[in-house]
Amino acid sequence: MSNVRAEEHSLNPRQFQELCDMVYEITGIVLKESKREMVYRRLMRRIRELNVPSFSEYFQLLKTNDSEELPNFINAITTNLTSFYRESHHFDYLLENFLPEHEKFTGAKRRLRVWSSACSTGEEPYTLSITLNKYFGRQINLWDCKILATDLDTNVLDTSKEGVYKLDRIESLPTKIKKDWFESAEPDYPGHVRVNEILKDIITFKQLNLLNAWPMKGPFDVIFCRNVLIYFDRPTQEAILEKFLKILRPGGALMLGHSESVAKGYSQLDPVGRTTYIKL
Incomplete structure (x- = not known):
């Protein structure tokens, strides 16, 4: 770190507001004073890594045309908190209710499309893959079954694709799940496990900003968007929900996070469980 005065690394109110405006313009995420x-x-870590003398100069770096730092800035700011089987009721609903009904719906087509729209470090899409593999068993090979996993943050996507996690990330999982779907990553990664390659077979990882154009057309049978909408303001939440509804098939399921209730005002969505909705 350069020998600059401490005040040069202070974040004044004007600078913080400028950062908030920049984050909102790029991602739609609303940062409040509490953040x-x-x-x-998080930005001090980036400033130390780059050996930039001050916040002011870091701002100038971000504003440079075609700045290579901008993706790193967004990656540093976005929050990536997740775990295997987080909010497990969603996976229980898929296993016990949705998948049996979907099997009747799709019939001989045997087609299933699932979207994890904020996959973070991969725990959610891998839990989805475990759920689908548990339900279909060896018959999954007879299905056109795919999971699309997207995230804004390119760094967490790299972790997702690798599928390697610290051992403590799976400690709370049932023994059978650990035995069936994880294996030691030793000696390459001491103290880590990796997911069974079978789980990766039906997952495609892609970088996607939910505020930009979506290249996929659907229809999706299931969409997970959990604990993401809370970071957006109401107009942005509504715009994203409308886009979800356009590519979610009638009878398809939308899963939101535990603190998200924005779907209550949508007549097209029928609540069937905790933060679980079916498109009418």
Whole structure:
């Protein structure tokens, strides 16, 4: 780190607001005053790595045309908190209710499309893959079954694709799931496990900003968008939900996060469980 005065690495109110405006313009995420300390810590890591003398100069770096730092800035700011079987009721619903009904719906087509729209470090799409493999068993090979896993953050996508996790990430999982779907990553990664390659067979990982144009047309049978909408303002939430509804088939399932209730005002969505909705 350069020998600059401490005040040059302070984040004043004007600079913080400028950062908030930039994050909102690029991602639609609304940063509130309560996030100032978090923003400061994360950007200080980037400033130290780059050996930039001050926040002011870091801002100038971000504003440079075709700045290579912009993706790193977005990656640093976006929050990526997840776990295997997080909000497990969604996976229980798929296993016990949705998949049996979908099997009747699709008939001989045997087609299933699932979208994990904010996959973070991969725990969600891999849990989805475990769920589908548990339900279909060896018959999954007879299905046109695919999971699309997307995220804004390119760094977490690299972790997702690798499928390697610290051992403590799976400690709370049932023994059978650990035995069937994970294996030691030793000696390449001491103290880590990797997911069974079978789980990767039906997953495609892609970088996607939910505010930009979506290249996929659907229809999807299931869409997961959990604990993402809370970071957006209401107009952005509504715009994203409308886009979900356009590519979610009638009878398809939408899963939101535990603190998200924005779907209550949508007549097209029928609540069938905790933050679980079926498109009418």
